[in-house]
Amino acid sequence: MNHGTSLLWKQRALSSLSATRRGLPKEKMSENGMSRAKVLTIDTMNPTVKKVEYAVRGPIVQRAVELERELSEGMKKPFAEVIKANIGDAHAMGQQPITFFRQVLALCSYPELLSDSIFPEDAKNRACRILNSCGGNSLGAYSASQGIESVRQDVARYIERRDGGVPCDPDNIYLTTGASDGIVTMLKLLVCGEGAARTGVMISIPQYPLYSAALAELGAVQINYYLNEEKCWSLDISELQRALNEARRYCNPRALCIINPGNPTGQVQSRQCIEDVIRFAAKERLFLMADEVYQDNVYAEGCQFHSFKKVLFEMGPEYSETVELASFHSTSKCYMGECGFRGGYMEIINMDDEVKAQLTKLLSVRLCPPVPGQALMDLVVNPPQPGEPSYERFISERTATLSALAEKAKLTEQVLNTVEGIRCNPVQGAMYSFPRITIPEKAIKEATDVGQQPDMFYCMKMLEETGICLVPGSGFGQKDGTYHFRMTILPPKDKLKILLNKVQEFHQKFTQQYS
């Protein structure tokens, strides 16, 4: 065996204590071998796995799926269809893929099509270029663990263009299986220590529950910093400081996660705010994790996406040479909406070389990210250029998608704010509204009596009565005593209007019912 591990377990061979004294599970086989306890039970399983929750696909979604089944079996319901407004899945809600991307991917999948005249020349060229960088010229070969080299180079160039020339080293680019893979891997790297030295990770409240799930699974300490709902979910440095100071008493804070544009809140951080966060991370020696998957989804006037990397470098070498940063992007959101391809990348700045070596090993365990996702990421960072045959169509599709989202963001804010008891901050970016709802005392009591969070109780009722599936705010975290839900802005405009009206009706009815 590997010398290291064989030594390790030999060294641990202590005494020959009996199983019971060691506290290990006793043999529970009865005489005839029947009714024996399982090997893997809720007592013997990894306890951290039990703490994992992921509200986006949680119990309310399971109920939604059941209802769909009942509907399809002909059961009568107060609604004709279940609307899954819980998940940021654009295509599921009817958004169309970008033609150019799908053409190139089809050509890559079945290169015989290169002789087919229905495909434009630029799509064919692009497909050839991608296939040449794949083992055996096939999407079916493994790529290097870090991702196809030419794709990483293209990603680096994209980042340089996006960031006004700030240099990007392709060696710092890691292609990942969606952004989630990169985020979880980085957290794995960062989490260590025992007891009061256990790694603490700062995460915004409300947050995207992948973070809390990963932290629970890793047994890390989750350090909550609250976004300011009254100020459009802005981030106050004083709140970061408060959270950090308190956390230092019982853990070792090492990382600060920020989602910009925000999920579920949609806020787009100002440049000043980003600078302040960087200064804070530098001062407090925190590893910065910048989740920027919604970077093209910016709608509100006066709002602009500023990448953490760009701001970091513009703050000069005192910061750019010291602050450790990982930024994440994905093919799942923005105008592409290609969740099913599981394409993503992360850029890592100022990471210690030895840690990088560990990172490489960690990534190698899952072999490589899906190659079609890598190919798609290559197209996203390298879209058609002016003058190329596919350019016009690409630009018009992209613009149509993004402007539709912007319209729907505005519409959502407007309609929800007409409802008494619902207060919706402007949806500045991303794909969701996260309105605050007032839940009557009577309803809160009933919820508590059945052991449910009040907003889960509310959302479940909404699901049963309208077929609309949302995610309760408790799944994302919120200030005590406040309640929210997260609803996507993804359904087509007409459908969204109907949905919003139904939400309005339900809320009024619910408030009435529990007054």
Added chain:
Amino acid sequence: MKQLEYSDLARRMTQIKEDLRQGVEKPFKEVIDVSWGDPHRGGMKPLTFVRQVLAACVYPQLMNDNKLPVDVRQRAQKLLDGCAGRSVGSYSATQGIPEIVQRVSEFISRRDGGVPSNPENIFLCCGSQWALSRILNVLVNAEAAFTTGVLAPAPCYRTTTLSIEGLGGVVIPYYLSEEQGWELQVEELQQALESAGGACNPIALYVINPGNPTGHVQSRKSMQEVIRFASEKRLFLLADEVYQGCIYGEKEFVSYKRVLAEMGPPLSDTVELASFHSASKGFMGECGLRGGYVELVNLDPAVKKYIYTLFTADSSAPLLGQIALDLMTNPPLPGDPSYFQFDQETQHIKSTVDKNVKKAFEVVNSLQGFSCPAVEGGAFAFPRIHLPAKAIQKAKEVGMQPDTFYCLKLLEEAGVLVSPGSDFGQKEGTFHFRFCILILHDVLEELLRRLTLFHTQFMKDFS
């Protein structure tokens, strides 16, 4: 986590490739890399039917194209019907697209002579290794007073052992019997458990059949012994069966699930098992699509709930990988328009690999100091080299494992990259290397030619 010997070799290969690109003179024009179990990289072609369906799913306008066979178009329609928004760009349900999960379960049942398979116990994942690491995550308790131990074979595919260690578990190696063609002998399992003594809490037993790197296909009798052992010693059985589509020679593949079911109660109702399969190997060879699945047998329902929740945080397996699984488990049937070509292509792959297996066996065993059992299944040959004392000495002097030393020289002087046995674990004082046999026959012949020349010289130099 210890650095793999292979990584140094891989780095050296990159340098050599760059040298070649720059026009540096070498005794070879290109590097033959057979260190990966990657058929497409080895020159094997993807199956036409598979790629046509994938293309039509990715760009549905192709379905208006009469150039695509009718069954391709029908299959693509059916698959898209199961996708939210009729797009392969949407997420799927956590366990996978329900229609595909259903069809995978039917495949399993057919394969196992009718043993029932419940779709609720199946999770489609981003490759079988991902699925394995999720299940290991549930088994390995990093917070317990005693480290969780997982029995794994020696030699073993390094990704699995890395996975166990990365989760805070410890690998308990059980040695496969090289003299008996890499058979798994239950006495070795016993021996391994005893050596582990009180050092850890053994909770699982990992087997890979057909074997990687060994190429051994387990007999039914051996599998029964393993199952009995797992039951007796209260071990969760992890059965990695990704090479089930790669069988040569006379032995047949039978799944652990089937053997377990046929052993009847109480074993069939109690032994907890997770079996893994993937679209990466076999005729499909679609490693890059990341299509794998795990089937859970006899698990505690309460634990299954937690496993389900764990998988929800992964979102879903890539849609193209899921589609690849559907195509693998439901290929064209006789009478279908695509059947003829599909059959031709798979037969061609089969005859190529059969030839490779035979040729590799002949040539490798003809070389002085080499011994290699016939490859019964899987993607690799794993010959043993009896290195001369002088070579072992030289290796020690330069601070290398003897087989790594051999592999490095093979790379430098013959342009062939293989994986050194020390990365897989082997009995002290024995040396091996692993190379992929799912490659074009010409490439294999060239590889063997270079190996023969190199080895003859090597033995002269170090005698």
